[in-house]
Amino acid sequence: MKRIIVAVCFFAALIAVWQSLVTAGVYSPVLLPAPNQVGHYLLNALADGELQSAAWITTKRLAIGYSIGCAIGLPLGLMTARSKYLSDTIGVLALGLQTLPSVCWVPLALLWFGQSEAAMLFVVIMGTLWSVLIAVDNGVKNLPPIYTRAARTMGSKGIHTLVRVVLPASLPYVISGMKQGWAFAWRSLMAAEIYVTIIGGYGLGHLLHFGRELNAMDQVIGVIFVIVLIGLLADKILFSPWEKFLHRRWGTASN
Amino acid sequence: MNATEALQPIQPAKLVVKDVSKSFTTRRGWLQALDCVSLTVNEGEFVCLVGPSGCGKSTLLNLIAGLDTPDSGELVSDGQPIKGTGRERMVMFQEHALFPWLDVLGNVLFGLKLKPNLTPKDRIEVARYYLHLVGLERFAHANIHELSGGMKQRVALARALAPNPRVLLMDEPFAALDAMTREQLYDDLQLIWEKRKKTIIFVTHNVREAVCLGDRVILFSPNPGRIREEFKVTLPRSRDINSVELASMATEITRQLKAYTRPAEPAEPSHTAAPSAA
Numbered sequence: 001m002k003r004i005i006v007a008v009c010f011f012a013a014l015i016a017v018w019q020s021l022v023t024a025g026v027y028s029p030v031l032l033p034a035p036n037q038v039g040h041y042l043l044n045a046l047a048d049g050e051l052q053s054a055a056w057i058t059t060k061r062l063a064i065g066y067s068i069g070c071a072i073g074l075p076l077g078l079m080t081a082r083s084k085y086l087s088d089t090i091g092v093l094a095l096g097l098q099t100l101p102s103v104c105w106v107p108l109a110l111l112w113f114g115q116s117e118a119a120m121l122f123v124v125i126m127g128t129l130w131s132v133l134i135a136v137d138n139g140v141k142n143l144p145p146i147y148t149r150a151a152r153t154m155g156s157k158g159i160h161t162l163v164r165v166v167l168p169a170s171l172p173y174v175i176s177g178m179k180q181g182w183a184f185a186w187r188s189l190m191a192a193e194i195y196v197t198i199i200g201g202y203g204l205g206h207l208l209h210f211g212r213e214l215n216a217m218d219q220v221i222g223v224i225f226v227i228v229l230i231g232l233l234a235d236k237i238l239f240s241p242w243e244k245f246l247h248r249r250w251g252t253a254s255n
Numbered sequence: 256m257n258a259t260e261a262l263q264p265i266q267p268a269k270l271v272v273k274d275v276s277k278s279f280t281t282r283r284g285w286l287q288a289l290d291c292v293s294l295t296v297n298e299g300e301f302v303c304l305v306g307p308s309g310c311g312k313s314t315l316l317n318l319i320a321g322l323d324t325p326d327s328g329e330l331v332s333d334g335q336p337i338k339g340t341g342r343e344r345m346v347m348f349q350e351h352a353l354f355p356w357l358d359v360l361g362n363v364l365f366g367l368k369l370k371p372n373l374t375p376k377d378r379i380e381v382a383r384y385y386l387h388l389v390g391l392e393r394f395a396h397a398n399i400h401e402l403s404g405g406m407k408q409r410v411a412l413a414r415a416l417a418p419n420p421r422v423l424l425m426d427e428p429f430a431a432l433d434a435m436t437r438e439q440l441y442d443d444l445q446l447i448w449e450k451r452k453k454t455i456i457f458v459t460h461n462v463r464e465a466v467c468l469g470d471r472v473i474l475f476s477p478n479p480g481r482i483r484e485e486f487k488v489t490l491p492r493s494r495d496i497n498s499v500e501l502a503s504m505a506t507e508i509t510r511q512l513k514a515y516t517r518p519a520e521p522a523e524p525s526h527t528a529a530p531s532a533a
Contacts, residue, residue: 150352152340153320154366154418164365168356250355251400 033218038225041218050207055226058193058203065121066185069128070178076129077136077177078162087137094133102127102188106195115196120203123192127185135177139170172250175242182238186231204230258377261370261419262384267299267454268333268343268421270319275328277314287479288314291328294473294482301448301455303469305462305512311480312458316424319456320346332422342370345420349427351407353399359386359410360395366418385413388447405436412444416451425457429464438496441467445493462512463505467496472508476515483515484508 015035021027022034045051080091105126106119113119143166151165167174193205204227211219246252272294278287288311296302304312317323318330321340330337332344345366353362363382367373373381386392389409399407408428415423429437445468448455459465465472466488474484486508490500 146348146350146352147354149322150346150348150354151365152322153344153346154414155340155342155369156365160369165354169354171356249358249398249400251398 030215031217033221037218038222041216041222042225045207045219045222051226054202054204054207054223055230057201058189058205059230061117061120061203062124062185062189065124065189066128066182068121069125069181069185070132072125073129073132073181074136074174077133078140078166080133081137081140090133091137094130094137097126098130098134102184103191105188106192109192110196115198117198117201119196120189120192120198120201123188124185127188128181131181131184132174132177135173135180136170139173139177140166142173143169171242172246172252175239175246179235179239182234186234190227256372256377258373258380258384261373261377261381263419264452265419265421267452269298270294270296270422270454270456271329271331272296272315272319273329273331275315275318275325275330277311277318277323277325289318289325290479290481292480292482296454296456299452299454301457301468301470303457303459303465303472304475305459305465305472305508306475306480306515307460307477307512309480310475310477312475313426314480316346316426316456316458319422320344320424322346342366342418343420344422344424345415345418347408347411347415347423347425347428349430351399351404351411353407353410353414355399358396358398359391359402362399362410363414363417366414370418382413382417385417386410388416388450389413389443403436404432405440408432408440409443412447416447416453421454423453423455425455427458427460430459430461437464441496442493444468449492462509463496463501466490466501466505466508467494474508474512474515484511 018032019035022029022032026032042051076090076094080086080094102123105123109119109122109126113122147165147169148161151161156165189203190205190208193203194209197206197209204223208220208223208227211217211223272292275289275292276287277289278285280286286309288309290311292311292315294302294315304315306312314323318325319332319337321337321344332341337344354365357365360379360382363385364378367378367381370378383392383395386395389412391406391409391413394402394406394410399410402410411428429440432440441464455468457465457468462472466486469488472486472488473482474486475481476483486504488504490498490504494501
């Protein structure tokens with residue numbers, strides 16, 4: 001309860017500072033709209049459904065691309081960790097591509113796929129795939145051999161060992177890799193949406209872009225607010241339960 | 256099979272090790288871990304392998320477990336050559352090797368889930384029986400990191416016993432524990448051994464521990480790993496590690512062990528005096 005009060009006070013204070021800056025007229029109202037203006041924009045955009053539709057399109061792109069990225073990255077990571085040849089080839093490729101900021105895929109995707117959904121998906125997949133692959137590979141390579149040995153004595157082998165021992169044992173790595181993959185994917189999708197306009201598929205990035213073009217700062221700040229909110233929610237819904245599980249089982253945190 | 260059948264005592268196995276050699280290439284060069292070692296362990300016998308580090312006692316345990324294969328020689332369990340790991344031979348390691356992603360009960364269930372012909376309910380009943388046997392039934396849903404070192408090894412023991420193996424292979428399982436915890440576990444292990452009738456091979460570098468637990472104590476010497484001496488321990492059970500008879504026997508074995516561990520060239524096996532090259 002005390003924690004909630006502290007948090008509420010913090011954010012209230014933040015808005016108060018913002019409001020006082022606006023009231024004092026430090027910045028031009030074009031550059032810094034009042035909090036209630038931004039609220040007004042959000043309510044309007046919600047009322048005509050623009051915001052929900054944009055948020056839905058963006059989340060859908062992210063969900064599909066991220067799922068595909070994980071679905072490819074997870075097994076590939078398991079494979080590169082277990083085969084020296086794959087590690088020397090795909091592993092090195094992944095390591096190299098992972099260092100590439102995923103925004104850099106946007107121009108390439110544009111030329112390859114044009115202004116299409118495919119370009120969006122490609123960017124999200126590239127953002128996810130390599131981080132997840134590297135994380136799984138790392139997790140499996142750092143696995144204490146005693147786990148698989150113990151499992152073998154109990155009659156576990158092959159796929160069973162992989163699914164019941166190797167994967168859960170490297171879960172701390174896998175989860176942090178998936179989280180990083182999500183962060184990369186989310187960032188690159190925003191960049192792609194700001195760059196690429198697709199008729200009939202306006203995401204949050206597009207709203208942000210239009211806000212800039214119309215000099216509508218209330219829209220820009222409002223959309224940023226929504227983007228932050230989605231990021232927070234995804235963290236709480238997708239990763240928090242797993243992280244809590246890790247902390248509880250591995251005993252890595254006190255709360 | 257139901258839980259009651261799964262809990263029936265099982266016939267312990269006889270193990271025969273014949274002329275087994277095993278070498279490794281390590282970073283520091285080639286190492287003859289075992290050189291023509293032969294050993295017979297009878298049904299239900301408790302045998303302790305003692306020796307300094309590098310004498311191949313853990314290597315032999317891994318070979319019997321089926322985790323490694325010998326360069327030459329034969330390993331036979333109840334007339335069947337040992338090819339790989341098997342549920343009838345369970346291992347307890349020095350590090351507890353418990354799985355942190357499972358709770359205590361989940362760990363004990365791991366091997367049971369790989370055992371066919373049991374319903375999930377039976378498996379839980381069997382797992383709970385063994386948790387009770389090691390005195391941890393109240394901790395079924397505890398996380399591994401919440402347990403003390405001694406409790407972890409108890410869970411590891413329950414996990415190894417749960418599939419009802421005929422042989423229990425223990426690789427310095429109590430080496431990392433404090434003295435008080437260890438002494439309690441000596442008592443418990445002896446009781447469990449009498450109750451569950453297993454053939455046990457127990458690796459240790461602690462001579463007293465070996466004399467306290469074993470029917471036989473087998474002395475290894477390093478470079479290359481060989482069996483040097485064998486002692487029958489006829490002290491009545493259950494044995495107290497602090498008893499005077501036990502201590503004097505341990506002293507005698509330690510004296511001989513010291514003779515073999517002096518830095519020396521591999522000499523002809525000698526049963527009386529130490530190699531005099533030092």
